[in-house]
Amino acid sequence: MTASNTAPPMIRMESVDKFFGPLHVLKDITLQVPKGQVVVVLGPSGSGKSTLCRTINRLEPIDTGLIEVDGRPLPAEGKELANLRAEVGMVFQSFNLFAHKTILENVTLAPVKVRKLPVAEARKTAMELLERVGITNQADKYPAQLSGGQQQRAAIARALAMRPKVMLFDEPTSALDPEMVQEVLDVMTTLAGEGMTMLVVTHEMGFARKAANRVIFMSDGEVVEDSTPDEFFTAPKSGRAKDFLGKILTH
Amino acid sequence: MNVIFDNFSLYRDGFLQTLKICAFAAIGSLVLGTLIAGFRVSPVPPLRWVGTSWVNVFRNCPLTVVLFFCAFGLPEIGVNGAYFWFGVTGLVLYTSAFVCEAVRSGINSVPAGQAEAARAVGLTFTQSLSTVVLPQALRTVVPPLGSVIIAMIKNSAIVGAFGVGGDLFAVGDTLTSSRGEAVLPVLIGVVLGYLVITIPGGLALGWLERKVAIAR
Numbered sequence: 001m002t003a004s005n006t007a008p009p010m011i012r013m014e015s016v017d018k019f020f021g022p023l024h025v026l027k028d029i030t031l032q033v034p035k036g037q038v039v040v041v042l043g044p045s046g047s048g049k050s051t052l053c054r055t056i057n058r059l060e061p062i063d064t065g066l067i068e069v070d071g072r073p074l075p076a077e078g079k080e081l082a083n084l085r086a087e088v089g090m091v092f093q094s095f096n097l098f099a100h101k102t103i104l105e106n107v108t109l110a111p112v113k114v115r116k117l118p119v120a121e122a123r124k125t126a127m128e129l130l131e132r133v134g135i136t137n138q139a140d141k142y143p144a145q146l147s148g149g150q151q152q153r154a155a156i157a158r159a160l161a162m163r164p165k166v167m168l169f170d171e172p173t174s175a176l177d178p179e180m181v182q183e184v185l186d187v188m189t190t191l192a193g194e195g196m197t198m199l200v201v202t203h204e205m206g207f208a209r210k211a212a213n214r215v216i217f218m219s220d221g222e223v224v225e226d227s228t229p230d231e232f233f234t235a236p237k238s239g240r241a242k243d244f245l246g247k248i249l250t251h
Numbered sequence: 252m253n254v255i256f257d258n259f260s261l262y263r264d265g266f267l268q269t270l271k272i273c274a275f276a277a278i279g280s281l282v283l284g285t286l287i288a289g290f291r292v293s294p295v296p297p298l299r300w301v302g303t304s305w306v307n308v309f310r311n312c313p314l315t316v317v318l319f320f321c322a323f324g325l326p327e328i329g330v331n332g333a334y335f336w337f338g339v340t341g342l343v344l345y346t347s348a349f350v351c352e353a354v355r356s357g358i359n360s361v362p363a364g365q366a367e368a369a370r371a372v373g374l375t376f377t378q379s380l381s382t383v384v385l386p387q388a389l390r391t392v393v394p395p396l397g398s399v400i401i402a403m404i405k406n407s408a409i410v411g412a413f414g415v416g417g418d419l420f421a422v423g424d425t426l427t428s429s430r431g432e433a434v435l436p437v438l439i440g441v442v443l444g445y446l447v448i449t450i451p452g453g454l455a456l457g458w459l460e461r462k463v464a465i466a467r
Contacts, residue, residue, distance in 0.1 A: 057371060059367055059370065059371065077294050077376075079375060082370070082373050082375045082378075085370060085371055085372070085373045086372065087373075088371075089371075090371040090372075092364060092367070092368065094364055096365060096367060096368035097368070098365060098368065098369070098383050099365065099387060100383075100386050100387050109372070109374075109382065109383075110373055110374060113374060113378055113382060114373040114374060155368075158372065159371075159372070162372060162373060
């Protein structure tokens with residue numbers, strides 16, 4: 001990557017290794033994501049891409065190496081780490097909305113508890129966000145009453161409510177029925193267009209082509225390719241990427 | 252059965268004493284047990300050790316031994332007070348171990364993604380436990396917790412027999428041993444006293460279970 005200015009990258013990983021028991025899931029990962037960049041991480045299942053995403057807010061601790069977010073190394077477990085996570089938005093494959101709270105409460109919980117915003121102000125912001133993702137009419141329902149697509153959009157609103165510096169998406173559309181994928185991708189595309197720094201683990205090639213600035217291809221815990229979407233989809237360099245693209249683009 | 256009516260004020264006082272022991276012990280053991288459950292799932296290893304040891308000690312010791320320690324051991328190390336409070340303390344220590352395990356099973360029933368999402372938005376461990384995990388755990392915890400509390404109410408008889416005195420069980424003891432009343436009618440009175448506490452208690456738990464089940 002070309003460092004265009006002196007500001008620290010939003011995400012910096014330096015020689016990161018991670019094991020699950022004997023399984024070496026992340027192998028010497030070094031990468032930087034500058035501010036405002038939208039990075040899509042592709043790769044076959046089991047390639048370590050979800051784990052990579054989850055190490056950035058330390059939901060998965062790493063064994064060796066260094067991870068920095070906006071120039072700050074990830075703190076160890078505790079208050080400091082909670083503060084850092086508040087600035088890193090995360091969207092999960094299975095939504096993980098708080099099941100006992102309404103959609104509105106889901107969005108206001110962290111701003112009130114962590115940022116200590118007054119409830120009225122948090123509600124106002126939450127309603128604006130719900131409008132942005134198109135589900136204001138669902139505000140008082142419980143997550144189980146919403147469709148998957150609506151739940152995922154609510155989860156994006158919940159993450160945005162903390163005004164994060166960077167957003168991590170861990171296969172945000174993989175648990176959705178096909179007809180609901182687009183509504184979630186539309187919200188993500190808008191967000192990308194607004195200049196949000198994003199790291200998106202996905203299988204949605206359309207999104208990668210349209211919204212990403214950069215594609216990282218992982219296989220067996222390694223970063224195999226790191227290029228622009230155009231380059232990756234039209235002229236992949238490695239055999240593994242060609243093989244992967246051959247399998248998913250033929251149908 | 253006249254013995255019950257003739258000694259009604261004695262039974263009433265015994266009933267109230269039992270109620271008093273149970274009320275203090277229930278509040279104490281629910282609070283302490285939930286706290287220890289928090290220790291057991293904490294990311295801080297020393298807290299986990301404390302929690303595990305606590306459960307292992309108090310769940311595996313007979314209640315009478317725990318009460319012995321409180322009533323006769325505590326004064327030896329300079330803690331003095333009324334037998335009533337020693338008895339309640341013993342019952343709280345013992346019951347908290349069971350409350351802890353019931354609450355912990357509830358915590359484990361909440362999908363891991365809920366706690367992950369809570370941590371991901373910046374809640375601390377304590378905040379995610381108290382605002383996200385425990386409220387959802389409550390749902391599965393009510394039935395086993397009910398059994399624990401009902402067992403505790405019955406165990407209060409042992410506390411009464413331990414010199415605290417004046418409770419329902421002690422009333423039965425007084426009437427049969429000191430006054431030579433016939434055992435059966437006296438004990439029927441004692442049983443009725445316990446049922447007056449435990450049966451409405453069970454009904455209240457059923458109501459609570461339905462109430463928290465709806466809140467989804």
